[in-house]
Amino acid sequence: MADGRAVPRCGGGRPQSRPQLDLKFLQRFLRIQAILFPKWSSQNVLMFLTLLCITLLEQLVIYQVGLIPSQYYGILGSKDLYGFKTLTVIALLLIVVNSMLKSFDQFISNLMYVSWRKTLTEDLHCQYFEGQVYYTLNVLHEDIDNPDQRISQDVERFCRQLSSMASKLIISPFTLAYYTYQCFHSTGWLGPVSIFGYFVIGTVVNKMLMSPIVSKLVQQEKLEGDFRFKHMQIRVNAEPAAFYRAGRVEHMRTDRRLQSLLQTQRELMGKELCLYIGINTFDYLGSILSYVVIAVPIFSGVYGDLTPTELSSLVSKNAFVSIYLISCFSQLIDLSTTVSDVAGYTHRIGELQETLLNLSRKWKDHCLEAKSSWDLDKWGLDSSRSEEEMVPEDTAFLLERVTLAVPSSGRLLIKDLNLRISQGNNLLIVGNTGTGKTSLLRVLNGLWESTQGSVSMLTCFGPHGVVFLPQRPFFTDGTLREQVIYPLKEIYPLSGSADDERILRFLELAGLSDLLARTGGLDQQVDWNWYDILSPGEMQRLSFTRLFYLQPRYAVLDEATSALTEEVEHELYRTCIRLGMTLISVGHRTSLEKFHSWILRLCGGGRWELTKNEGTKCLPANKEC
Numbered sequence: 001m002a003d004g005r006a007v008p009r010c011g012g013g014r015p016q017s018r019p020q021l022d023l024k025f026l027q028r029f030l031r032i033q034a035i036l037f038p039k040w041s042s043q044n045v046l047m048f049l050t051l052l053c054i055t056l057l058e059q060l061v062i063y064q065v066g067l068i069p070s071q072y073y074g075i076l077g078s079k080d081l082y083g084f085k086t087l088t089v090i091a092l093l094l095i096v097v098n099s100m101l102k103s104f105d106q107f108i109s110n111l112m113y114v115s116w117r118k119t120l121t122e123d124l125h126c127q128y129f130e131g132q133v134y135y136t137l138n139v140l141h142e143d144i145d146n147p148d149q150r151i152s153q154d155v156e157r158f159c160r161q162l163s164s165m166a167s168k169l170i171i172s173p174f175t176l177a178y179y180t181y182q183c184f185h186s187t188g189w190l191g192p193v194s195i196f197g198y199f200v201i202g203t204v205v206n207k208m209l210m211s212p213i214v215s216k217l218v219q220q221e222k223l224e225g226d227f228r229f230k231h232m233q234i235r236v237n238a239e240p241a242a243f244y245r246a247g248r249v250e251h252m253r254t255d256r257r258l259q260s261l262l263q264t265q266r267e268l269m270g271k272e273l274c275l276y277i278g279i280n281t282f283d284y285l286g287s288i289l290s291y292v293v294i295a296v297p298i299f300s301g302v303y304g305d306l307t308p309t310e311l312s313s314l315v316s317k318n319a320f321v322s323i324y325l326i327s328c329f330s331q332l333i334d335l336s337t338t339v340s341d342v343a344g345y346t347h348r349i350g351e352l353q354e355t356l357l358n359l360s361r362k363w364k365d366h367c368l369e370a371k372s373s374w375d376l377d378k379w380g381l382d383s384s385r386s387e388e389e390m391v392p393e394d395t396a397f398l399l400e401r402v403t404l405a406v407p408s409s410g411r412l413l414i415k416d417l418n419l420r421i422s423q424g425n426n427l428l429i430v431g432n433t434g435t436g437k438t439s440l441l442r443v444l445n446g447l448w449e450s451t452q453g454s455v456s457m458l459t460c461f462g463p464h465g466v467v468f469l470p471q472r473p474f475f476t477d478g479t480l481r482e483q484v485i486y487p488l489k490e491i492y493p494l495s496g497s498a499d500d501e502r503i504l505r506f507l508e509l510a511g512l513s514d515l516l517a518r519t520g521g522l523d524q525q526v527d528w529n530w531y532d533i534l535s536p537g538e539m540q541r542l543s544f545t546r547l548f549y550l551q552p553r554y555a556v557l558d559e560a561t562s563a564l565t566e567e568v569e570h571e572l573y574r575t576c577i578r579l580g581m582t583l584i585s586v587g588h589r590t591s592l593e594k595f596h597s598w599i600l601r602l603c604g605g606g607r608w609e610l611t612k613n614e615g616t617k618c619l620p621a622n623k624e625c
């Protein structure tokens with residue numbers, strides 16, 4: 001049996017279409033935007049307007065700062081001391097205002113980043129934690145890799161990059177419109193048309209250069225997740241690895257993942273190099289284009305009647321507006337690397353959203369079909385069940401001709417199983433390794449679907465219904481009380497000292513009285529990992545304390561005493577029965593048989609045998625077992 005430190009695999013990843021800057025990207029991007037901006041709330045509008053005002057002011061100040069050098073030339077040339085002092089004061093003021101505006105611009109972008117990250121992550125969490133979606137995604141589903149990394153790191157980077165572009169994107173329509181008008185005013189249609197044409201060419205070239213970057217970035221993020229997962233695996237399994245003296249082999253395997261990540265990063269950099277060359281070429285060609293725009297009317301004789309002085313002043317004026325218009329476009333083109341990053345993260349988040357949506361839809365359909373109480377949000381407090389749904393009163397599970405196979409390989413585990421689990425009829429499930437004992441419990445729990453037949457759970461989860469103790473004990477971070485009452489969020493049904501007394505009594509019954517001294521109290525915050533400080537036996541005892549506390553009508557125990565002695569097992573089982581629980585156990589020890597009135601033996605290949613504990617009672621279809 002694995003201990004609770006085992007972590008799920010990072011996901012294989014079925015081949016997906018190559019992520020590109022295509023329609024799929026646009027769909028995914030717009031879907032994310034719909035989450036970030038569900039409506040124009042007052043907060044969103046205020047943030048947008050503030051950022052717009054700041055960036056507009058910034059542009060104005062930058063323009064004024066840009067004029068200062070030429071004013072200095074004039075003042076110094078005419079040796080105007082008063083003018084020099086005044087201009088210096090103005091320059092200092094403008095610099096202070098400019099730096100403040102820039103800082104506020106950055107500050108607001110950062111606020112937007114936090115707000116977007118919150119909104120997007122919470123939205124993903126809603127779907128991820130709905131029903132058993134996180135289980136299906138991490139344990140059964142292989143469509144996408146590293147969902148944890150997508151929710152944490154990819155969302156973070158997406159929001160960071162998007163916020164860094166925000167102010168430039170917000171201001172660009174205004175500056176483009178203003179300088180296009182100015183350019184048209186100075187150069188006629190030739191200036192704006194040639195600059196816009198140049199921008200279109202630059203965009204097309206950049207798009208071609210960006211597409212391979214997007215797919216490489218998506219690949220790099222997957223390898224980044226796999227590398228981090230490897231470290232997490234070592235972190236949570238440090239002790240077993242150390243027992244094996246596995247440092248060298250783990251070093252080699254971790255390095256292998258690192259090498260593969262670095263190789264992809266190098267390839268990504270190679271592709272980015274082409275994009276950088278494209279961007280820089282566009283920037284420098286743009287500066288020449290402004291003079292080409294001016295040169296055409298000069299050489300075609302449009303300004304033939306102007307004197308050289310008039311012509312140079314006209315050139316200077318026209319060059320300024322066209323250079324500025326080109327620089328507005330260049331700034332947009334310079335965003336190409338950020339846009340390709342955003343596109344990569346958009347694909348990864350989009351894939352996750354689609355998978356989550358798909359799984360949560362399936363889960364809802366499954367719940368509707370099963371008409372069961374598998375909705376854990378109503379944990380133990382399910383009052384929505386109608387009278388008819390509760391019948392038969394004493395039945396917890398009803399299985400009719402259930403066939404069960406391994407989801408990934410389709411290997412047959414159980415065929416045509418009929419079973420009614422009712423109050424007072426304790427059932428022991430036995431069988432060789434891999435015959436499907438835990439899988440049957442997964443089906444009872446609703447984690448796996450049966451291939452054929454119907455499975456009905458006619459009770460709810462929690463104190464009034466059924467509690468599962470999984471094969472791997474699970475502990476969350478938190479106090480001793482939080483471990484005992486898990487997964488209830490607050491104490492139930494008693495409060496205050498009465499609840500404390502119950503917990504202390506059950507800790508004693510489970511043989512864990514000393515744990516209270518170790519933690520320093522029920523509500524003492526502990527900074528340790530429960531898996532590191534408890535032995536496997538203690539973990540199982542603590543799981544039983546939880547069971548005693550919740551005191552359900554039905555307890556499903558998957559090898560829950562495998563790390564304990566037969567005497568301790570005897571005591572724990574006796575306590576469960578004294579507390580009125582009906583037990584469904586999976587186990588290998590014959591010592592367990594005396595607590596169960598029925599024994600279901602799984603024989604592999606779909607065969608099974610159900611016997612009353614005093615004498616064997618084989619069902620005809622399976623009597624060859």
Ligand SMILES: Nc1ncnc2c1ncn2[C@@H]1O[C@H](COP(=O)(O)OP(=O)(O)OP(=O)(O)O)[C@@H](O)[C@H]1O
Pocket residue numbers: 139140406407408409413431432433434435436437438439440
């Ligand atoms: N998430 C999974 N994906 C694919 N196959 C799985 C998964 N979980 C279990 N299996 C396979 O299903 C089969 C039945 O597993 P199950 O855990 O039910 O065995 P078991 O009878 O409880 O064994 P044990 O006595 O060792 O606990 C095994 O062959 C196992 O490898």
